[in-house]
Amino acid sequence: MWSGVDACLKCTLCITQCPVVSVNPDFPGPKALGPEWYRQKQRGGVATLPHVDDCTFCQLCEAACPVEVPIAHLIALHKAAATPPLRIRVRDGILARPHRAARWTRWAGTSRVMRKVGGISGKTSLPRPRRARWSPSSLGQPLGPCQGRVGLFVDCYSAGYDGEVVEQASQLLTLWGFNVTLMPQGSHCCGAAAYAAGKPQLAEREARETWSAMERFQDVDFLVTLNATCDATLRDEWPDYFGIEPPMPVVPFDEMALRAPQEFWNRLGRVSSSAEVRIMTHTTCRGQVARGDGHLGELAHRAGFHRVEPSDAPCCGAAGAYAFKIEHEDTAQQLVARLVEQSSHVRPQGIFTDSGTCALHIEQATQVKTRHPAYWLYRQYLEYQKGEAP
């Protein structure tokens, strides 16, 4: 993937697609921070440019580049060359290891003074854990014959903060006829947070540790991901930048859902109360880059919601740990403002999104319940069961 590194045509298409450029006039933009910085560095020129850390690593610039310059990855190298103050380096070292940071969930209640000292934003609250609350059999027997064995990739956010969504996704996959194994077991990270923070070497180390924790489960037919950023990292960064090739297809949860037995959708179709419920969908920026938009909308329609509106914000500003950092809090708020404005017109009763941190940030900004599609499908199925109860 580094082959296009010196191919920049100066066309500026990347700049037009960068969400941070659109809200932050101080941000030099992808062309200056990526390929131009790299060329100058090769000639022994400039060390680092100011505001390089304002890049969210959304990769929308890379998706726009006609000659496949790995712009965001160059910016990650650029960030790695910067030397922020010690307290910021300590904070970034913690946030780049979210699976370990999750052990210190008491931070969520940290005082304003301590947050300021630690460089933590006061505008996007740190997450509080949501534990699983369901019994394993609450959805009943599988709806059809066994469809194979899947590994459900338990990302660091879900493992640390959202046990509910792991349980909901696992139960739905079981209902659809899959044998589910949670992978990896224990607390790990795919490396996305470290790469976004400009720590590519740490990202590779985290990825290798995670992969070695999963290798013994290689007999699964699919590896199912819950978080679009992890999904894109496993499918793109792992093979292209770390040389790790999972032998089984990596499939996002919403694609697995679209393969659910027809009987599942027929049953959800009987939940008549959802037809008038207004829903918005927001596909995470990394999800848009990897697979385009529209999957969540299709899922919401199939689940019986007929009034569905896709988000028109390219990035909500959560971007992993980005919104939690004090120096990015205003940019993160400006990025989510488009969603806030849209939701004030649409007035949705719920928002589908495919990342835990995006859900947290969007819900805090819009005050609308924002959850993973597994939550909404699970909830809909419980509604169906309630309607069928004698």
Ligand code: SF4
């Ligand atoms: S990765 Fe995203 S935020 Fe960073 S320069 Fe590219 S488009 Fe802008």
Ligand code: SF4
């Ligand atoms: S889109 Fe690609 S070729 Fe065009 S300016 Fe950006 S990096 Fe250069």
